[in-house]
Structure formats: C-alpha cells, structure tokens
Amino acid sequence: MAYCVHCGVKLGESENQCPLCHTPALDPHAPPDPAAPRAYPVRTPEQELKRSKKLLLFLCILLFLVPSALCLIIDWLTGGGLSWSIYPCGALVMFFICTIVPIYLPRHKGYAFLAISFITLSAYLLMVEWISQSGRWFFPIVFPSLLLAFIIIALMTLFYRLGRLNKLTVLAAFFAAVGMECMAVELFCRLAASLPLTFQWAIFVAAPCIFLSLSLFYINSNRAIREELVRRLHY
Amino acid sequence: MAKGKRWYRLDNAAKLYPAVATSRWSSIFRLSAELTEDIRPDLLQKAVDKVMPRFPAFKVRMRKGFFWYYLEEIKEPLQVVPDSGHPCMPFRYHENHGYLIRVFYYRKRISAEFFHSLTDGSGGLTFIKTLTAEYLRLCGHQVSFDQGALDIREKPTPEETRDAFMHMPLPKVRIPRKEGRAYHFPATPAIPHTLYTIAASIPADQIVEKAREYGATVTEYLVSIILYTAFLDQEKRRPGRKKPLRVSVPVNMRSFYPSATLRNFSSFINPCIDPRLGDYSFKEIIREVHAFMRYHLNPRLLCGAIATNVADEKNPVCRAAPLFIKNLIIGTVFRRSGERGFTSTLSNLGKAHVPTGGEKWIRRFEMQLGSPSLPLCNCAAVTTGNELRLLFSSNILETTLPREMLRFLVEEGIPVEVESNMEGS
Numbered sequence: 001m002a003y004c005v006h007c008g009v010k011l012g013e014s015e016n017q018c019p020l021c022h023t024p025a026l027d028p029h030a031p032p033d034p035a036a037p038r039a040y041p042v043r044t045p046e047q048e049l050k051r052s053k054k055l056l057l058f059l060c061i062l063l064f065l066v067p068s069a070l071c072l073i074i075d076w077l078t079g080g081g082l083s084w085s086i087y088p089c090g091a092l093v094m095f096f097i098c099t100i101v102p103i104y105l106p107r108h109k110g111y112a113f114l115a116i117s118f119i120t121l122s123a124y125l126l127m128v129e130w131i132s133q134s135g136r137w138f139f140p141i142v143f144p145s146l147l148l149a150f151i152i153i154a155l156m157t158l159f160y161r162l163g164r165l166n167k168l169t170v171l172a173a174f175f176a177a178v179g180m181e182c183m184a185v186e187l188f189c190r191l192a193a194s195l196p197l198t199f200q201w202a203i204f205v206a207a208p209c210i211f212l213s214l215s216l217f218y219i220n221s222n223r224a225i226r227e228e229l230v231r232r233l234h235y
Numbered sequence: 236m237a238k239g240k241r242w243y244r245l246d247n248a249a250k251l252y253p254a255v256a257t258s259r260w261s262s263i264f265r266l267s268a269e270l271t272e273d274i275r276p277d278l279l280q281k282a283v284d285k286v287m288p289r290f291p292a293f294k295v296r297m298r299k300g301f302f303w304y305y306l307e308e309i310k311e312p313l314q315v316v317p318d319s320g321h322p323c324m325p326f327r328y329h330e331n332h333g334y335l336i337r338v339f340y341y342r343k344r345i346s347a348e349f350f351h352s353l354t355d356g357s358g359g360l361t362f363i364k365t366l367t368a369e370y371l372r373l374c375g376h377q378v379s380f381d382q383g384a385l386d387i388r389e390k391p392t393p394e395e396t397r398d399a400f401m402h403m404p405l406p407k408v409r410i411p412r413k414e415g416r417a418y419h420f421p422a423t424p425a426i427p428h429t430l431y432t433i434a435a436s437i438p439a440d441q442i443v444e445k446a447r448e449y450g451a452t453v454t455e456y457l458v459s460i461i462l463y464t465a466f467l468d469q470e471k472r473r474p475g476r477k478k479p480l481r482v483s484v485p486v487n488m489r490s491f492y493p494s495a496t497l498r499n500f501s502s503f504i505n506p507c508i509d510p511r512l513g514d515y516s517f518k519e520i521i522r523e524v525h526a527f528m529r530y531h532l533n534p535r536l537l538c539g540a541i542a543t544n545v546a547d548e549k550n551p552v553c554r555a556a557p558l559f560i561k562n563l564i565i566g567t568v569f570r571r572s573g574e575r576g577f578t579s580t581l582s583n584l585g586k587a588h589v590p591t592g593g594e595k596w597i598r599r600f601e602m603q604l605g606s607p608s609l610p611l612c613n614c615a616a617v618t619t620g621n622e623l624r625l626l627f628s629s630n631i632l633e634t635t636l637p638r639e640m641l642r643f644l645v646e647e648g649i650p651v652e653v654e655s656n657m658e659g660s
Contacts, residue, residue, distance in 0.1 A: 007638060007641060007642050007645065008642065008645035008646075008651075009435070009641055009642075009645060009651045009652065009653045010650065010651065010652040010653070011652070011653060012652060012653060012654035012655075014654065015653070015654060015655065018653070019433050019634065019637075019653055019654075019655030019657050020433065020634050020637055020638035020641060020642075020653065021634070021638055037342060038656070039434065039654035039655070039656075040320075040322075040341070040432050040434070040654065040655065040656035041318050041319055041320040041341055041656065042320045042656055042657070042658055
C-alpha cells in the first residue's frame with residue numbers, strides 16, 4: 001500500500017496512481033497489481049455510447065430504407081421502370097452518409113466530416129447531371145461553387161477553433177461568406193455561358209450581406225455599442 | 236390507473252425532480268453497504284423480494300396525471316443486477332418495470348440507487364440497513380432489525396408513507412429565497428453519463444477532535460474546508476471577478492419534527508462567504524460557517540423555507556396549470572437558478588449505526604450523490620464505527636475540490652485513504 005508523494009494520502013490497494021493528482025503509486029516493496037480487483041467498478045466508455053450509436057444507426061437505416069423502398073416501388077408500378085425515383089434515393093443515400101459518418105468519426109474530426117459531405121454532395125449532383133442529360137453544368141458551375149463553399153466553412157471552423165471568432169464574428173463571417181459565394185456563383189455561371197464577367201443579380205444579395213457583415217464586425221470591435229446592444233437585447 | 240393498485244401523491248420536495256429530469260440527468264443518490272464477504276446474488280435477490288413489501292413507498296413507478304405526477308404501485312419484483320461503472324445513471328420510467336430504485340452488487344458491496352422523488356438520504360439509509368440485515372440473516376448470521384433497520388415481519392405503517400411536509404406547523408409567511416449565482420470551480424465536463432467517484436476514509440475520532448479544536452461540528456468543518464478550497468481557487472484563477480462561495484447542506488427535518496416517514500423530509504441551508512467583501516482565513520471561515528449554521532438550523536427558519544415551497548404548490552393558479560406547463564416553468568427556473576447558486580453540495584448523513592449482530596459482517600455504509608446537473612463536484616459523508624467515509628461525485632475531469640480538500644485534511648494531521656473508479660488509477 002503506497003502513499004501519494006504529492007497529496008500525502010494513503011492509496012487504496014487497487015489504485016495504480018493517485019486519483020487526486022494522477023501521480024503513479026510508488027511502493028518498491030509492493031508494486032501495483034493491474035489485475036487486482038478495483039474498489040469500484042471502472043466505467044467502460046464504450047458501454048453507453050455503443051448503445052446510443054446502435055439506436056441511432058437503426059433509426060437512420062429505417063429513415064433511409066423505408067422512403068427509398070417506397071419511392072422505388074411507386075416508380076416501378078406507375079412507370080414500369082426506374083426514372084424519377086433515382087433522385088430521391090440518391091438524396092437519401094447522401095443523407096444516410098452525412099448522418100452515419102459523424103457518429104462513427106472520433107470527436108473533433110470536423111474536417112473529415114466536411115470532406116466526406118463535400119464528396120457525397122458532389123457525387124450526387126454529378127449523378128443528377130449524368131442521368132438527366134441536361135447539359136454540362138456540374139464541372140463549370142456546381143463543383144467550383146461547392147468547393148468554394150466548403151473551403152469557406154473549413155476556414156471558419158479553423159478560425160473558430162483557434163479562438164479568433166466569437167459568436168458575433170461568426171455571424172459576420174457567415175454573411176460575408178454568403179455574399180462572396182453568390183458573387184462566385186454568378187461568375188461561374190457567366191463563365192460557363194461565355195458571357196462578359198459582370199455582376200447582375202449577385203450584387204443585390206452580396207451588398208446587404210457585406211453591409212451586415214461589416215456592421216457586425218464594427219459592433220464587435222466597438223465595446224460601447226456591444227454593451228449597449230447586450231443591455232437592450234438581453235434575455 | 237390499473238384497478239387495485241395503490242397510488243401516492245408526490246410530496247412537496249419530490250415534485251421538483253421529475254419536472255427537471257431529462258434523459259441525460261435526473262436527481263439520484265446511492266447508498267451502499269460494504270460487507271466483509273463477497274455478495275451472493277441469489278441470496279441478495281431473495282432479500283430484496285422479502286424486503287420490498289415492507290417499503291410500499293419504494294415499490295412504485297412514476298405516472299403522469301393531468302396536473303401532477305403521481306406514484307403508482309408496482310406488482311412485479313425488483314431484480315438485483317451487477318454493478319456497472321456508471322453509477323447513478325438517469326432513471327428511464329419505462330425500464331425495469333418503472334422502478335425508481337435499483338439494487339446492485341459488486342464484490343463485497345450492496346448498493347441501492349434512489350430517484351430523489353421516492354425518498355431522501357435518511358429513508359434510503361433505512362432501506363439499505365434493512366436490506367443488509369435481511370441479506371445477512373439469509374446468509375445464516377444472527378442480525379437484528381434494529382438501529383434503523385425495519386423489521387420486515389411487521390406491516391408498514393401509514394406514518395411511513397405519509398407526506399410529512401403537510402403535517403408540519405407551517406407559517407403563513409413566505410421567505411424570499413433568491414441567493415444569486417455562486418463560484419464554480421473551472422471544469423472540463425466529462426462525456427455524458429460519466430460519474431467519477433473518489434472515496435476517502437477518514438478516522439472519525441480524529442476529525443471530530445480536529446473540528447472541536449475549531450469549536451465546530453464535523454459538518455461545519457467539512458463545509459469550511461470546501462469554502463476555503465474554493466476561496467483559494469477563486470483567488471488564484473479569477474481574482475478580478477469574484478463571486479460568492481456557497482455550499483448546499485441538506486438538513487434532515489426529522490431531527491426537528493420526529494417523523495417515521497420514509498419519504499422526503501429534508502430541507503437545505505446554504506452556508507456562504509462572500510470574497511468580494513475581503514479576504515478570509517480558514518479560522519474566519521469556520522467561525523462564519525459555525526455562526527451561520529447555529530442561526531439557520533432552527534425549526535422556525537427551516538419551516539419558513541418549506542412554507543415558501545408549499546405555498547407555491549398550493550397556489551390556485553399553479554395547481555390549475557396542466558402538468559406540461561408546470562414542467563416548463565419548473566424546468567426553466569431550475570436551469571436558470573438550481574445548482575448555479577452553489578459551489579458544491581455536502582450531504583452528511585451522520586453516524587450510521589450497524590444493526591445489532593452485523594458489526595462483524597458490515598464494514599461500512601457509504602453514500603454517493605448522483606451526477607450534478609452542471610459540471611460540479613459534490614460530496615456526501617457517512618460515519619460507520621470510527622470511519623468517516625467521504626464520497627466525491629463529479630462529472631468533470633478536474634479533481635480540484637477533492638484534491639485540495641483531502642490535502643488540507645492531511646496537512647491538518649488527519650490520515651486519509653483514497654479509492655476511486657477512475658480509469659488508470
């Protein structure tokens with residue numbers, strides 16, 4: 001039986017380290033026996049999580065399978081083949097991947113989740129382009145727009161995790177990102193259509209977004225205004 | 236309600252707990268008896284089967300009425316189960332026939348967990364003593380049903396299932412109870428459903444003697460150590476934005492109004508110091524805590540606090556509100572105040588006498604408070620023989636409170652032995 005050299009407490013026979021300061025138990029005459037039974041059952045982290053994961057997995061599969069099967073059956077019975085049902089089924093596959101993957105990803109693997117979501121969404125839209133035979137719009141317009149959106153989200157996540165953004169600046173960055181994304185989408189559209197590179201509709205969305213964003217950044221930097229807003233809007 | 240099943244109204248204190256319970260948290264506590272021999276599950280199951288009819292107020296499930304929850308009798312038997320590493324998990328009303336009590340065994344320990352709507356620490360201790368006495372009798376030992384253990388051959392009395400709050404001489408006055416927020420130790424929340432346990436064994440005679448040196452009781456001494464630990468921690472971490480330090484101490488109302496009820500019959504007092512007013516030495520803290528406890532531990536003030544709660548319950552508007560509205564309001568009030576007003580909780584059950592004949596087989600009783608609703612560390616103490624068993628329960632990764640508190644005791648010359656359920660220790 002050892003004493004903790006930091007805390008001075010006597011450690012129970014089953015303690016390999018001090019539970020108060022995590023200093024290893026040092027007793028050269030009686031080294032701790034890892035197989036010795038513990039005074040209290042030690043928690044098994046997987047136990048509760050596994051149960052909840054199983055339930056969630058079951059629910060997701062149910063949410064995926066039932067509507068998919070219904071769509072396929074109705075499409076087959078009404079049209080004698082598969083036509084429109086591929087779209088909702090593809091969307092459900094995308095939903096399934098986007099809900100299941102985060103459950104099995106370790107905590108704080110947000111970037112991996114973003115990458116998987118991007119790939120899934122791109123694959124779905126590429127499939128829609130291919131099946132619908134509605135011309136080439138994925139690679140010239142959708143892919144760069146999606147890529148830009150995901151890069152913006154990843155950058156915002158990075159800055160938020162680094163502690164550079166608070167709630168107000170996240171909102172400001174969000175509005176700025178919406179404005180930029182709209183302008184980028186219009187540019188990609190005009191490039192795809194070989195039109196002159198000017199802004200028409202995007203400017204009407206981007207202008208108020210950027211105005212809002214700048215206002216929020218200004219409010220965030222001005223303590224007096226910030227406190228006045230908190231005072232008036234607190235709940 | 237099924238025909239022929241008895242039902243009980245929730246007592247005044249019990250009404251709070253189902254309203255604030257969620258799938259992640261509910262108010263639970265655990266009482267355990269550690270024996271000198273390994274537990275035999277078959278005999279423990281027999282003991283539970285024999286003991287449960289003696290405690291009709293515990294053989295119940297939670298039901299929703301239109302205006303209030305109520306407790307309904309359960310006919311099915313309660314199953315004992317091996318203990319897991321997840322103490323005081325929230326009760327789910329549809330599991331285990333709806334029982335709001337669980338009985339576990341682990342090596343030499345019998346444990347019972349109670350949803351707080353059923354009973355308080357005193358009622359729980361009566362149950363665990365009775366269960367342990369019956370178990371030891373089934374093992375062939377001569378153990379009496381005394382020293383707080385109920386005789387299972389006798390029939391339960393109406394007094395035992397009575398709502399004792401309704402039979403108190405309550406004043407008409409309502410005492411304001413707003414106390415504001417208190418300092419909490421900075422904490423990293425553990426993953427949900429984790430409750431870390433650190434158990435400390437302390438020689439009771441030495442801690443009593445040390446408390447007497449300060450002119451205080453053991454509870455006052457322990458509360459003072461918590462406040463002093465929090466005071467030093469706040470000085471170190473947040474010297475610029477100090478908050479009051481407050482410890483919630485449950486009070487057994489049976490000490491003031493003798494009652495045989497096994498249901499809730501307790502109140503709280505909250506000894507407090509305010510570091511915004513200046514610095515404190517440990518001696519000053521213990522003097523303040525002693526004065527606070529002497530002043531507040533009187534039946535008039537305790538009744539006044541209970542009268543405020545009962546007045547809320549009897550308010551015609553409140554009574555007429557449907558249950559979901561009540562739940563919404565109570566839940567909101569609890570989340571906004573509740574445990575935010577306390578730095579920690581210390582529940583001292585005092586001396587737990589072992590049933591006659593059981594001294595050889597029962598090593599100790601211990602009590603554990605369930606997971607706090609906020610990232611906190613609470614503690615509970617029970618004295619058996621010459622051992623005070625102090626159990627810290629926390630849902631946080633840091634061990635600041637138990638570490639500093641037990642180090643303080645060691646520095647005071649009191650030997651401490653610790654055990655835990657923490658991984659790797």
